[in-house]
Amino acid sequence: MIIDATNQRQAGHASHPTRLTGAEIVWATLEGEGVREVFGYPGGAILPVYDALRKFPIRHILVRHEQGGTHMADGYARASGRVGVMMATSGPGATNLVTGLATAMLDSIPVVCITGQVSSKFLGTDAFQEVDITGITLPITKHNYLVTRAEEIAPAIREAFLIARSGRPGPVLVDITKDAQQAVADFDFEAAVASQQRAHPMLRIESDAITNAVELILAAKRPVILAGHGVMESRAMNQLRTLAERLQIPVATTLLGLGGFPASHELALGMMGMHGESWVNESIQQADLLIACGMRFDDRVTGSLGTYAQKAKKIHIEIDPAEINKNVAVDVALIGDLREVLEQLLPRLAPRQFKKDGSEWLRAIRALKGTASVRDIQNLPDNGHLYAAHVINDIWHATGGKAVIVTDVGQHQMWEAQYYKHDEPRSLITSGGLGTMGFALPAAIGAKVACPDKEVWVIAGDGGFQMTSPELATIVQEGLHINIAIINNGFLGMVRQWQQLIYDGNYSCSPIFSPDFVKLAGAFGIDGATVTKRSQVLPAVGRARHSGRTFLIEFQVEKEDGVYPMIAPGAALHEMIRRPDPLIETASDA
């Protein structure tokens, strides 16, 4: 059988169809799509597929929970740009995918999930482990399929890959009944191409829109580029950089846009929004032109819409037309792939001459920084307290900014965004849109499987880590080397911070007990260390990096530290809550 499948592949276009079972067609199609690794968890309704796995050269990573598996496929896709694949059985296996699918949907990540389903004659009968997963996942997938015949498997999976990675990417689910897996059908990978009808016509850019955009850009005195996740997805890093450098336009990034423009670049402003640095948000509020590149004006980025960037004209370059004028009304909309749009724009924007210290606008921004810039926290005296910002800044120094950092959700996530300077695209993997706690550990496994040669760090809080910690077993079983930093402050930190600032200090249900994480790691056969002092940070980080295997560090940090600056929900972008004095030493806005 393996010979049949291989011949099929090698014969390519000239091949005549091979007779395969539906289960074999699943793997043969995945193989044809270039899939080398699949995350998954077997069960009754997908057993025929698992039985056929041995005939195909695909690595299967056994996860500990299907949610973790979806996050792994997600992290795999974010780290590599390739489609991540997760496989699960029917019923509970399928429903456990929901959080991971929604996470991928909100952040536009190309993931294909394949689920087993009860045999077609049992559909709708409440059979054992039957659930209407295509119905359940309808609003949280880009598209989904219920496949009941072996002949339909290859076209459905091929279409799923096409849909997942085209346009604005997103997750696709293919639900395959058990009888379809068991039946035999002709398989011809090349013939099973997605129908032309499905490929939506290419979106057109109106030439006068380009002209309007050029006029706005050339007329602007105080422009700011807003760089989002689309920079990575369309691989527009170079074009973005050219645009910024040619006209000396400062670049602010969204959380998912970090790494799309080098943080060390002199035109890099940093992250905008709720926990963006004050000068970034202030620059946006003072700007006379915003050039939004592959971002969607999320509420965490804009603050209150009524006060957002009132002085600025707005150009929105975006592949998804449904995002235009959704939150912020724009003056010019350029619909299309960011890189292609920038390539149309750039020839019409001649380089300008600037004084040595830049334009008046850049000098004004520098002045904003002067009163509110980061003091290098490495140079501040050690007062005996350990702050998360120290830890993250030390990890940045130790890794030379070259690691792939996978964060969970909460305070540590924002500190990571503030204190780890990302120069490379796909070097920060984080759940932005859905804000899924428990994301970090499994997503890091996916990232490491996708990029085995890269140094991968998990940075998670004590709360989120406990949500998916069983995936430590996956790491061990797969022999992966991932460094894990747990920022333990004994609280659901971001909840506690909101309760402190907005709910009068009523810490309702936010203190959280944690196990001894080092002992927990030990139970999985993973080495670890506990760090309580700043002087121990770099040695522990060094130990983890050079141990050659997975290493867990629990950093016991200041319990009631906050992320600053902060824009309260619904407040204007320039109405920032600043760090109170006693903790000023980690302040970004001293």
Add this chain to the structure above:
Amino acid sequence: MLHTFVALVEDKPGVLTRVASLFRRLNINITSLTVGHSERADVSRMTIVAEAPAGAAHRVRASLYKLDNVLEVDDVGQFSCVVRELALIKVAATTKTRSSIFELAEVFRARIVDLAPESLMIEITGVSSKVEGLIQVLNEGENKILEISRTGRMVMRRGEHTSRVLDAMRIAEPDEEQALPLTEEVRGEDSGGDLDLEMGIGVRGIDPNHPL
């Protein structure tokens, strides 16, 4: 305001759910939705009338277009269209009241399609206001309406056919979206039926700057 969208969709299980679910997610109420075969094999045509803010048309259209099974979407509210609805109305009728109902039906160019000892059924085709007019006069006086079944609106642009005039993803200018409210109010004198040809076949109402 009422928006009218025409969507060409794949004729497959679950497609209606996907379209309906989109409106549910946007918290927009569907006023009427009609589905049937189109001129293309395996492609159904939907006419969706929905109540939504004036500026929502673009987003609804763009979101519909994102659905994989949706092939084309037209926001026809701003163009000159023929709008039709069909209604079946069952009215309680005795030998005494029949003739007066016949007369009413005649005025509205409706047809009697069923006659039973205690009721009769009227078929009426036209713009919604015409259907509502008949219902209103039937409710006046001593008549009693037993059942009403309405198809909801079907819409087709005048002149150029939909597939050709669709410039699928062109972003409407803000004021373009609010140009005209709904076709039938604008063309109140068009009572439907026989008057279609007299209204002309031109391309009135189509954006003069349109590339086609």
